Amino acid sequence: MPxxxxxxxxxxxxxxxxxxxxxxxxxxxxxxxxxxxxxFAGPSVGKAGLMRDQTxxxxxxxxxxKGSKYYLNQVxxxxxxxxxxxxYQAKRDELMKMANIPRLESEAERIESILDMSxxxxxxxxxxxxxxxxxxxxxxxxxxxxxVGQGVLTTASYEARKYGCRSGMAGFIAKKxxxxxxxxxxxxxxxxxxxxxxxxxxxxxxxxxxxxxxxxGYLNIxxxxxxxxxxxxxxxxxxxxxxxxKTQLTMSAGIAPNRMLAKICSDKNKxxxxxxxxxxxxxxxxxxRDLPVRKIPGFGRVTERCLEGLGVETCGDIxxxxxxxxxxxxxxxxxxxxxxxxxxxxNSVAPGKREERKSVGVERTFREKTNDEDILNELASxxxxxxxxxxxxxxxxxxxxxxxxxHTYENKTRARSVGKYISSxxxxxxxxxxxxxxxxxxxxxxxxxxxxxxxxxTVADKGIKGFFTSPSKKRATxxxxxxxxxxxxIPIDDDDDIPELLRMEEEDEAEVLDxxxxxNDVVDSPIPYDNGTPPPTSTLGKRKSLEVDKPSHLxxxxxxxxxxxxxxxxxxxxxxxxxxxxLNKDAISEASKRSPVKKIKTDNKVGNRxxxxxxxxxxxxxxxxxxxx
DNA sequence: GCGGATCAC
DNA sequence: TATGGTGATCCGC
Numbered sequence: 001m002p003x004x005x006x007x008x009x010x011x012x013x014x015x016x017x018x019x020x021x022x023x024x025x026x027x028x029x030x031x032x033x034x035x036x037x038x039x040f041a042g043p044s045v046g047k048a049g050l051m052r053d054q055t056x057x058x059x060x061x062x063x064x065x066k067g068s069k070y071y072l073n074q075v076x077x078x079x080x081x082x083x084x085x086x087x088y089q090a091k092r093d094e095l096m097k098m099a100n101i102p103r104l105e106s107e108a109e110r111i112e113s114i115l116d117m118s119x120x121x122x123x124x125x126x127x128x129x130x131x132x133x134x135x136x137x138x139x140x141x142x143x144x145x146x147x148v149g150q151g152v153l154t155t156a157s158y159e160a161r162k163y164g165c166r167s168g169m170a171g172f173i174a175k176k177x178x179x180x181x182x183x184x185x186x187x188x189x190x191x192x193x194x195x196x197x198x199x200x201x202x203x204x205x206x207x208x209x210x211x212x213x214x215x216x217g218y219l220n221i222x223x224x225x226x227x228x229x230x231x232x233x234x235x236x237x238x239x240x241x242x243x244x245x246k247t248q249l250t251m252s253a254g255i256a257p258n259r260m261l262a263k264i265c266s267d268k269n270k271x272x273x274x275x276x277x278x279x280x281x282x283x284x285x286x287x288x289r290d291l292p293v294r295k296i297p298g299f300g301r302v303t304e305r306c307l308e309g310l311g312v313e314t315c316g317d318i319x320x321x322x323x324x325x326x327x328x329x330x331x332x333x334x335x336x337x338x339x340x341x342x343x344x345x346x347n348s349v350a351p352g353k354r355e356e357r358k359s360v361g362v363e364r365t366f367r368e369k370t371n372d373e374d375i376l377n378e379l380a381s382x383x384x385x386x387x388x389x390x391x392x393x394x395x396x397x398x399x400x401x402x403x404x405x406x407h408t409y410e411n412k413t414r415a416r417s418v419g420k421y422i423s424s425x426x427x428x429x430x431x432x433x434x435x436x437x438x439x440x441x442x443x444x445x446x447x448x449x450x451x452x453x454x455x456x457x458t459v460a461d462k463g464i465k466g467f468f469t470s471p472s473k474k475r476a477t478x479x480x481x482x483x484x485x486x487x488x489x490i491p492i493d494d495d496d497d498i499p500e501l502l503r504m505e506e507e508d509e510a511e512v513l514d515x516x517x518x519x520n521d522v523v524d525s526p527i528p529y530d531n532g533t534p535p536p537t538s539t540l541g542k543r544k545s546l547e548v549d550k551p552s553h554l555x556x557x558x559x560x561x562x563x564x565x566x567x568x569x570x571x572x573x574x575x576x577x578x579x580x581x582x583l584n585k586d587a588i589s590e591a592s593k594r595s596p597v598k599k600i601k602t603d604n605k606v607g608n609r610x611x612x613x614x615x616x617x618x619x620x621x622x623x624x625x626x627x628x629x
Numbered sequence: 630g631c632g633g634a635t636c637a638c
Numbered sequence: 639t640a641t642g643g644t645g646a647t648c649c650g651c
Contacts, residue, residue, distance in 0.1 A: 068640065365641090
């Protein structure tokens, strides 16, 4: 099935192959091609409801791109990813060969969990937000296929989506798919104004409203429901009606016990609809079972393909493949996958805080530059823009990162930290220039600057004026030992007019999922029978949560394979090593070190990277769950 | 702290 | 004619 490797030996092969084998090989090659076209088609293709002829659309996209540097870069990345996946598969097979599968399955099932259903969380999502605002600006767009954004579409109208046009798609591709599409400019001021109007309505339902971007946000309506003695569905219907009345814009909403589920639900009856998940553990699990993993926020195209390579396409597959996934924990983060399957996620809702911002940056794409002077001038211009942003936003920082994209579309970053907080171009530019000069000569299509390790200049911190604070002190502002809340970034803004989108984050796993706790009655077994029927809850129901007594904090981490406590001092690394040893001392230590990419080959560069870890769920790999005092 | 990757919007 | 910009997180080193 490799795409081409045996091209030269092809003849021989063909002769030896039976017709069935030939057909199978062809089918496999075609499947691979479709898979590539699908992954190539763009980040948002396939995320939302797809159309019947998605395959054709993907092919048009791929053909329109063929031969471009962008395309070649995608081919390169696809090839690397394919090799990575093959490596994962080989690793899985190797580990599974020596694994005690029933044992692994039983260990996997011992991961117990609590799905917190005490809060009613709502995710609201404006329908084709930018496009809807554009229609208000120019009513002649109504009902037409159009996209917002010129080079790249930030949004496509629903009519344009029928042709396969999606956000993130290059404009000329959209035109291939839909020749009569209209491309409009962006009008950020309008989006910001509309967003603000929406926000004002939402704030009446939850003063802690958490906006995740201009067009979506989270509310905890639990207090509102009790104050007004209303059901969740009624609250949300009313809220949506009010938003529509005040802004003429429609939104969709999802109601669920936590942010992840609410977000998934808000997609279910979009546009202009709402969906409430039943607050029942078995219903939640049933809901997740058939859900493609790609629907989970944070699971993107790459993760999707990696999991697909392991036979996991839906969240339910996570359960049926639990043995393989447990053995692959080091690379995929078994615990995070379990949380996805079980629908467990963060249910906290709070507005973002200024101090939580981590970086401020500016970047620009342009026609290829190769001239050193041009490049350095561009850098100077970017530094000035960054200075303006920093001044407006009131931040200083200590780490300067230069980013550039080669004409081949490969990205590079170069960073340097300094001992004091800086914010002016006068301070930033020399550092940036020095970093960049070392890279010359280059042929690039993008240049950017970012400042991180920030200090919020609006907090009057102990009098000292920014200037000559020596690089000591100042370290502790953020600890908050307690709830381990690193919650969410949210857009702050308020006064001025800049689109500050900050990110949301899904996890922050408080203590929701906890392996093996034997204490609580709220606990039940996570794992229902994989397919068909909901589990007779009892069979696995109580499971042997007590089977092994283990106050794990006294015994240290417990190896999920041999179930032995490793002692209180054992680090995650140590546990990992033990697991490897436990599964197979020899094969693993050897194979584990080797990277799948770039075999020996000409050492054109220094080195091989290691296999990336997949751990979607924040702290990633299971080890973190085991320790937890 | 640095650099590459992935992800979301 | 020609595939974006901003910000976050994670991992391995």
